[in-house]
Amino acid sequence: MAYDRKKIEELIDGTIDWETLHRMLSQPKDPERFQLYVDILQERVHFPETILLPMGLHLYIVQKKDGSRVVKCDCGHEFCSADDNWKMYALIYVREDEESLNELYPKLMAPDPSWQVLREYYCPNCGTQLEVENVTPWYPILKDFEPDIEAFYQEWLGIPVPEPKK
Amino acid sequence: MTQTFSIEQNFQGVKLGDQALKKHRDHVMTQTKATGHYAGIEHFSLKTKDPILYNKMISRLRAGVVHARETAKRIAASPIVEQEGELTFTLYNPAGDALLTSTGIIIHVGTMGAAIKYMIENGWEENPGIKPGDIFTNNDCSLGNVHPCDVHTIVPIFWEDHLIGWVGGVTHVIDTGAVGPGSMTVGPVQRFGDGYQVTCRKTGENDVPLKDWLHESQRSIRTTRYWLLDERTRIAGVHMIRDLVLDVVKEVGVETYLKFAYEVVEDGRRGLQRRIKAMTIPGKYRAVSFVDVGYNHPDVNVPPYAKLNTIMHAPHEITIRADGTWRLDFEGSSRWGWHSYNAQPVSFTSGIWVMMTQTLIPTEIINDGAYYATQFRLPKGTWMNPDDRRTAHSYSWHFLVSAWSAIWRSLSRAYFARGYLEEVNAGNANTSNWLQGGGFNQYDEIHAVNSFEAAAEGTGAGAVKDGLDHAAAIWNPEGDMGDMEIWELAEPLIYLGRNVKANSAGYGKYRGGCGFETLRLVHGAKDWTMFFMGNGYMVSDGGLMGGYPAATGYRFEAHKTDIKDRIEKGEPIPLGGDTDPDHPEYEHFMQALEVKRDKQTMTTETIFEDYDLYLNYLRGGPGFGDPLERTPQQIEADLQGGYLLPRYAEKVYGASIYQDDQGAWRVDPVQTKKNREKIKQERLKRGRPVKVWMEEERAKILKKEASLQVKHMYASSFQVGPRFYEEFKAFWGLPESWSLTEEELGISSFGQKYRMGVEQLPDVKPLVLVEE
């Protein structure tokens, strides 16, 4: 079943009532959700580019006027081309000693840095923490998500990918 | 001569003899491969012709399977089965593919199916023969079983003289006679210490267990009473389901039943494809998880070649195709090792459905159709597909639950992008600690314990709310911590506390669920040992979209305490939680000859005497989103409920906190906002461009600067994952000459070069159900 715009706004804001949330979890999905969701997000951001796909809590793949696709933070910061890995253009802070890890957890409850480190990725403009990785030293930076936007819009949603705005 | 196949051939029972069963399965597999539809079913005949009957059959059989589980459960005495519900019953078609399953540890949909398929492929039909009333028992890990303590009872179903299916029942038994007591012991490094294993053995005829089996099996394990009652539970359940199937056949006719038995699998296959299209986004998803194996420690008593610190590595790449099928590739995973955390491909592929029923396919019809809609690649030689028949598996879950936690993150990125925020889950907790041990209990009987308090860990945070506190475990979605009173009856261990574990959850805009901790006092035990099992040096889950991973584990144990004297004198003793391990308090209320407080969360048997202490800490779940976005009200609630230590409210959440007149914690929203701006400025100052940081990290790699366990993980992954090796080198821009091998690490070479798989045994035809 479909939900009204207000319910989806509440879902985004985390203020939705349990009854509706439970219904969302237990009943078949509402296929119109994506459009409504993207419309709400588009209205909330302050940049002019068209959101094609939300990538994360503050990240979007957007389409610019010239048709190019980039990853943007909702503060307006542009990371890179949509094909690239945004993390490579973020600021990184690595917690790799007991002291910096103890700022997060009691000592016995923190990873041992000779086994595992914490990598925090920040937006270089607004300082939001966009991702945290807990990996061994030397670990390559993974590209988490490579969506097939064409197949998603055309084959799954049955709608064309939005045209670049003139 | 070319054989012609008809689909209809698949819908008949099998009259055994002349390898009829093997030919039948070959036929089903050939048609599946040729058409892309299970058993060649391109068009449903029963489902289309009589959808009401089809759905009625689903409801009736499913209800019957669930009912059998609920009824049979009452026979068991083991709290693992009776309290925690660690049992499952599944109905199979003649080819060994699952139609329907009960609730419970549904990883066994596939493992029992693999046992049936093994019997089919290896000619059980001729020897030992398959007859009405036969009972087969299996718990062999080399056939795909998760670990030896999951014991399967499998019976064939005959209609007149045709085999029309199978029923399997599994319980998690409390002990299987491994080198150490408990169902998932630490210590076995080879199969030969992993516990008593039987390979699809005929253990009963005419519905009655055979005497040689009963006598032999009781001598091979520690907890005989639980063992026998567990077996009765399984037999009662499978017979109830067999009777139900025969009743249904009487009503609808054998042809209709068999049509159903294949169509429902194809239906399950299409169902998964539909669901993937309805909920995700096509594309590629990547994530990785790790977990520690800290065996180079005096408290881990294993052979010298196993005394090694190493790390489980499980990277995945999920490809969701435009047609709604998907491929899960685990290239780069580390090699199997000399510990009991290895897994077989079937336990890996089947176990994933336990997780998926909690997210992607929360449906009653979970069957082998999902398997046929999925392509798995588990490279040969990795910990999830060992190429050696000596591997131990008694706690496979240690690696499995850790590896799967990353899959939550990948799926959650899809749900998030699609707007189905209600489905987002940052991951599952490491489902430990496992309090295990044995000896003579408070009733003067030989006994073993495995506390399933681990069935109630914190769950991962979502995109709209916190994770659940001390609530569930990935392997059994019905998880329950069990009543203290029941555990005290089952274990010579008195509760001195059961509390929320503060700071165990990953922080975030929405935090993970917290775990809990129980302090146990040994009482009434004789010749008693216990040990610890869980993650300690590493955390196996991961935060999502700015959230942090959960805390790691640690251990606390105290020996030769003065608690008995203190109780007699009426003096205070340690009670409640180990609330702030940076400022421990238990030690203020006792004297002990030895206290162990460290990150060594894997140990082998340690002697415990009455009035010794053991802390059982059950882990929390990972967080979602930047913690600076958590509301002041939520932080107040965390502080009030004991979920968060005050200093971390300040450091992690940037909260400005104080206590009001009544002593209640409050957060000042105005000052908090200012603190958070300051923290963001600090981030911008301390954060460095990734490409600058990479140069430094690269220099460390060139110099091979890392701990031995980290290097061992990479070396073993490079050996069995050549593509991972190439990608690693390309990412860091390493010279062609750079390599890292196990040989150069100066550690024991056991397993590096010489290996021998089970398929090299005479007359063994292994099942290969994944891409290798």
Ligand SMILES: [Zn+2]
């Ligand atoms: Zn930003």
